[in-house]
Ligand code: FES
């Protein structure tokens with residue numbers, strides 16, 4: 584960790600969010616609508632920590648992706664700055680892919696090997712030395728690929744902390760993708776995370792969810808790492824989160840059959856761990872008030888169809904997005920003032936504290 588400057592937010596605006604639970608309030612409006620704060624988050628919370636850039640088994644040989652505000656090139660040999668060492672052209676555009684076994688810059692055709700070494704620079708009398716691609720820290724965790732695009736985050740194991748022990752029994756790396764929905768939500772990425780971490784709203788907007796899981800059930804964890812999360816119970820006789828409470832899949836061996844875990848790893852991966860499937864929301868902010876959400880369902884091999892899970896959560900997701908978009912509009916009002924948390928919004932408080940501390944200059948894994 585070499586640098587972690589404070590966010591462009593006055594300290595007095597963060598004071599309310601940093602009070603103890605019971606006295607604390609939401610983050611200030613600027614945290615959700617300011618382009619300057621958004622830019623700081625992109626650099627420090629996304630590029631500066633560990634962004635989830637996809638699933639290892641879905642990646643082509645070469646893949647261009649943007650982690651926060653830093654273009655990244657993924658190859659089977661690791662992650663690299665997606666910035667040509669000649670005159671900075673991207674080697675692949677965001678979302679671009681290639682199956683070639685060398686990387687060729689589209690601008691003047693410098694050629695790199697998949698491990699980032701400069702192999703050829705056309706028309707140079709000799710290959711310029713010291714111009715290999717910049718390697719970035721990356722890791723694969725339970726099938727997801729993470730990149731630290733600034734290269735100066737704490738080790739991934741410190742970042743993920745005790746969340747590792749909660750996810751391990753579900754072994755998502757052995758599950759297969761059953762369905763995926765892409766949503767575009769007109770809300771700040773943190774509004775989506777904050778909504779994810781409380782069920783205070785459930786009785787009012789989620790009738791299907793309340794039918795299978797009591798909204799007042801469960802507890803939140805308070806353990807090391809840059810994450811927030813908790814568990815909720817399934818109602819008696821209910822097997823999983825589905826419209827009829829039944830599972831049409833296969834139960835995962837060795838996991839809790841009576842609870843669903845909801846964990847969000849900063850900055851962009853929300854994992855919902857069910858007795859019979861794993862759902863992952865990957866957040867890709869596009870603007871202060873706009874977030875693309877990729878929602879994926881993973882099941883055991885041999886399960887032919889996960890539509891029972893997909894239908895339940897697609898309906899619930901859309902209920903949530905409607906609420907989040909309304910919150911975003913409210914945050915933009917000149918009359919917004921940060922409000923207090925209810926007793927069952929303790930996980931939102933934990934999250935807001937982690938973000939407010941990060942804004943003040945404390946990295947989220949500290
Ligand atoms: S910028 Fe890549 S070859 Fe010139």
Ligand SMILES: [Fe+2]
Pocket residue numbers: 778779784785789903
């Ligand atoms: Fe919800």
